[in-house]
Amino acid sequence: MTPRGLQLLYLPPFSIIARFFISALLFLNLFGLFLLYQYAKGELNLPASVHLWTLGFMGSTMLGALFQMLPVVAGATIENPLRKAFFVHTALSAGTLLLAFGLYMRTESLSLLGLLILLISLFYIVPLMLFKLLKLWGTLRDAPRGFVFALLSFLIGIILSVFLVLGHFGRLTVPYGKLLELHLSFMLFGWTATLVASVAFQVIEMFFVTPPYPKLISRYLPPFVFSLLLLKFLFPKSFITNAPIGASFFIFSLYTVYLLTKRRRKVSDPLVSLWYVGMFFLAVSCVLYPLKDELFLPFLVSFGAFVMSVIMSMMYRIIPFLVWMHLSTKGIPNAPAMFDVIHPKKIRLNFYLHLIFLASLSLLPFGIFLPSLLLLLADSLLWLFNIAGGILVYVKYERENPSHLK
Amino acid sequence: MSITQYLTEEHRKCDTYYAEAEKAVSQGEWEKAKELFNTFKEKTLLHFRKEEDVLFPEFEQRTGIVMGPTQVMRMEHDQARQLLERMEQALQNQNKDEFLSLGESLMILLQQHNMKEEQILYPMSDQNLDSESMVVKMSELGEV
Ligand code: HEM
Ligand SMILES: [Fe+2]
Ligand SMILES: [Fe+2]
Numbered sequence: 222m223t224p225r226g227l228q229l230l231y232l233p234p235f236s237i238i239a240r241f242f243i244s245a246l247l248f249l250n251l252f253g254l255f256l257l258y259q260y261a262k263g264e265l266n267l268p269a270s271v272h273l274w275t276l277g278f279m280g281s282t283m284l285g286a287l288f289q290m291l292p293v294v295a296g297a298t299i300e301n302p303l304r305k306a307f308f309v310h311t312a313l314s315a316g317t318l319l320l321a322f323g324l325y326m327r328t329e330s331l332s333l334l335g336l337l338i339l340l341i342s343l344f345y346i347v348p349l350m351l352f353k354l355l356k357l358w359g360t361l362r363d364a365p366r367g368f369v370f371a372l373l374s375f376l377i378g379i380i381l382s383v384f385l386v387l388g389h390f391g392r393l394t395v396p397y398g399k400l401l402e403l404h405l406s407f408m409l410f411g412w413t414a415t416l417v418a419s420v421a422f423q424v425i426e427m428f429f430v431t432p433p434y435p436k437l438i439s440r441y442l443p444p445f446v447f448s449l450l451l452l453k454f455l456f457p458k459s460f461i462t463n464a465p466i467g468a469s470f471f472i473f474s475l476y477t478v479y480l481l482t483k484r485r486r487k488v489s490d491p492l493v494s495l496w497y498v499g500m501f502f503l504a505v506s507c508v509l510y511p512l513k514d515e516l517f518l519p520f521l522v523s524f525g526a527f528v529m530s531v532i533m534s535m536m537y538r539i540i541p542f543l544v545w546m547h548l549s550t551k552g553i554p555n556a557p558a559m560f561d562v563i564h565p566k567k568i569r570l571n572f573y574l575h576l577i578f579l580a581s582l583s584l585l586p587f588g589i590f591l592p593s594l595l596l597l598l599a600d601s602l603l604w605l606f607n608i609a610g611g612i613l614v615y616v617k618y619e620r621e622n623p624s625h626l627k
Numbered sequence: 628m629s630i631t632q633y634l635t636e637e638h639r640k641c642d643t644y645y646a647e648a649e650k651a652v653s654q655g656e657w658e659k660a661k662e663l664f665n666t667f668k669e670k671t672l673l674h675f676r677k678e679e680d681v682l683f684p685e686f687e688q689r690t691g692i693v694m695g696p697t698q699v700m701r702m703e704h705d706q707a708r709q710l711l712e713r714m715e716q717a718l719q720n721q722n723k724d725e726f727l728s729l730g731e732s733l734m735i736l737l738q739q740h741n742m743k744e745e746q747i748l749y750p751m752s753d754q755n756l757d758s759e760s761m762v763v764k765m766s767e768l769g770e771v
């Protein structure tokens with residue numbers, strides 16, 4: 222009994238989440254620059270661009286968030302988290318850069334090296350996190366149970382990607398289309414959307430003071446979607462599996478909007494609006510998912526807009542809170558309140574810029590790309606500056622109060 | 628009634644009190660805000676007292692766990708009390724930004740605090756203590 226209680230003491234070091242979030246935003250900016258560069262040259266290398274985003278931006282954010290949430294939300298302690306996070310983060314960043322560059326240059330050796338480094342990093346941390354969670358399964362609430370299905374999907378998606386890379390360079394004859402369909406479905410819905418939903422089960426109620434999700438959604442959505450994904454091994458491109466996967470998250474997005482309108486804290490808040498925006502794009506991408514053979518890019522873009530909006534909302538709440546929490550726990554008197562870490566005016570500005578960027582996406586079908594590219598860069602750059610500024614507040618206080626160091 | 632039910636109910640009430648105070652502040656209705664904030668503060672502190680004076684000591688005695696969860700809970704109560712003081716100051720100075728900012732920290736702190744109590748500490752208490760008599764003792768301190 223004691224150990225379970227003692228885990229409550231454990232707040233992971235701030236540098237872990239700071240490191241992952243900063244590099245996620247660096248990757249987002251790199252992604253913007255890379256698209257602009259390709260635009261200038263009149264080309265688009267989809268896999269290279271997609272993985273800068275999905276591994277660099279999303280992967281970094283999500284793994285960093287898991288390092289933070291496993292102990293706090295699930296009571297699952299990761300021993301020596303600093304060393305593990307340092308290793309995983311470095312390998313993830315290096316591997317992603319090499320893989321993307323290799324895919325872009327069509328250089329097999331670089332891509333394989335990138336793949337290898339990614340595999341070392343991910344095959345180390347993903348099973349470890351799974352193991353920690355499964356050991357506590359009986360005591361876990363719905364959110365961390367959802368993490369389990371997300372991590373399982375991630376693992377399957379990674380294994381599939383090995384065959385894809387080998388197939389991509391003609392090393393292996395594989396049913397490429399089928400594998401690609403499975404890979405991206407496991408990664409986008411099994412891993413990404415399931416993790417976002419599970420986090421939502423926990424934080425929507427907590428940040429905005431709403432009623433909880435019904436059990437039917439919070440307990441059964443992740444395993445239901447995971448089972449459908451497994452079924453896709455038998456019917457890879459079938460409407461029978463794709464429609465219910467889309468429908469599940471469509472319902473989730475509608476229900477989240479409904480909960481947010483029921484929130485007890487009625488103060489206007491761009492971070493709530495970001496959830497509305499994110500859920501709108503999730504709903505759109507759910508509709509497009511069964512139709513993605515014809516509408517692949519619109520599907521990817523709306524999925525990206527969903528993830529980006531939700532991550533923006535969460536980062537802007539988590540970083541200021543954690544800065545205050547860590548400094549306050551260290552006993553620093555009058556630790557900077559959240560608005561002193563990142564002022565809401567800055568967040569609001571970023572929010573408006575983000576809305577303009579999202580609006581500009583409607584020009585894409587007409588072949589007008591430049592405004593979106595420039596706005597994406599502006600959006601990401603401001604975001605990076607704001608988060609980095611918040612982290613610097615922490616660094617400054619910590620320097621000034623060395624005696625409070627634990 | 629179980630300890631879990633009884634105290635969880637109080638958490639929900641406090642959330643509502645805060646939401647009302649926050650709304651008044653953001654609309655700049657300072658007199659109303661002061662009144663609502665006072666209710667929120669009093670009720671929250673009363674809830675803390677029920678835990679610190681009644682529940683935690685009994686929990687520690689029955690389970691023998693002294694340096695565990697109750698210690699962390701007390702520390703978080705202290706952090707919350709500091710924030711409440713600073714919020715009261717902000718309210719005196721009619722500083723909307725400051726108030727809302729501190730309130731945001733307080734809300735997240737309390738939400739994750741409450742979650743830990745509701746998921747772990749209260750159920751453990753219901754298992755190990757006499758729920759009925761604990762609820763009676765806590766009710767004697769007042770109503771949130
Ligand atoms: C170990 C990490 C990963 C590797 C090695 C990898 C590799 C690959 C490869 C080789 C392709 C096929 C490219 C092509 O021929 O078009 C692909 C496609 C794709 N992957 Fe991954 N992937 C990884 C992780 C991810 C993650 C984490 C996500 C999303 C969360 C993701 C999403 C996608 C998508 C959406 C596509 C289809 C778009 C495209 O064809 O470029 N991948 N991946
Ligand atoms: Fe408490
Ligand atoms: Fe409590």
